[in-house]
Amino acid sequence: MDVRALETLRTVRSQGGVAAAAAVLHLTPSAVSQQLASLSREAGVALTERVGRGLRLTAAGDALADAAVDVAVAVERARAACSVFLDRPEGTVRVSAFQSGARLLLPPLLTRVATLGGITVECSDEDVALDDFPALTDRVDVVVAHRPDGAQWPASGLRVVLLLREPLDVAVPRDHPLAGRDRISAGDLDDEDWIAVREGFPVATVLGAVAAASGTAPRIVHRINDFSIAEALVAAGHGVSLLPRFTGGGHPGVRLVPLAGVRAGRTVDALMRPDTAERLVVRRVLDALVAVAAEASNAER
Secondary structure, rough: OOOHHHHHHHHHHHHHHHHHHHHHHHOHHHHHHHHHHHHHHHHOOOEEEEEOOOEEHHHHHHHHHHHHHHHHHHHHHHHHHOOOOOOOOEEEEEEEEEEHHHHHHHHHHHHHHHEEEEEEEEEEEEEOHHHHHHHHHHHOOEEEEEEOOOOOOOOOOOOOEEEEEEEEEEEOOOOOOOOOOOEHHHHHHHEEEEEOOOOOHHHHHHHHHHHHHEEEEEOOEEEEOOOOHHHHHHHHOOOOOEEEEEEEEEOOOEEEEEEEOOOOOEEEEEEEOOHHHHHHHHHHHHHHHHHHHHHHHHOOO
16 A cells, blocks of 8 residues: 555544645645545545545544554654664754743754754744644644643544643732732632633633632633733733743733642643654654753743
């Protein structure tokens, strides 16, 4: 079977359709459909089926897509077996991160990788809803993603490497009555206006836990995903917010106060496709990223 066609089948599944897969693979939808048809003829069984205007994999298609992962991993392991004999493995590694994670991790990552020589890191900032992070691995080698405490990634088959856990604190204006506290309980926040992220994003889940602990729905007046903007609004007295401890609290008009009685935090992971994770240059960048994350976490203790 054609390795490229197997890759196309995997991508159609992970992206949820032909058009999205074509965009990731830099192919036309027609070319994707032709590869799927050819693969189906070779397999001797239907691999896809129509659902409304879309397309989904059949049980046979899912089974072949699972097997295609093993094929891709084997190919990358074979390449890596040769790469270890190079004096200095070279290549380009694409890394994405959500905005606050990018600010924390990407500058020191680039500095560290520069000392290795031969590896080019291309960075992008990608902050998406929790369920959408896994699909980014089809076009990005290492995806730095965040999830609420206790949550798991919705897609199986990913290589997940824990980078750090970052507590989420309540951001209040410096002149707020709660600013002098060492800790704030969920009940202390019942009458506050909230600046929250959009639904579906990790921090929104944590705010839900705060609401459950207090028994009162938060009064959300603004939805802002950029923490620097949220922090500026807090400083100006337009509400309180949940902000990450390592990357928030930089505004002089804001104080971060830990929550009591609620496990408020987010876990930051590196997500990769299993075949991508076998590439030697990707492993080198991942090692550097893990070291950078450990330094960032230890600096805040």
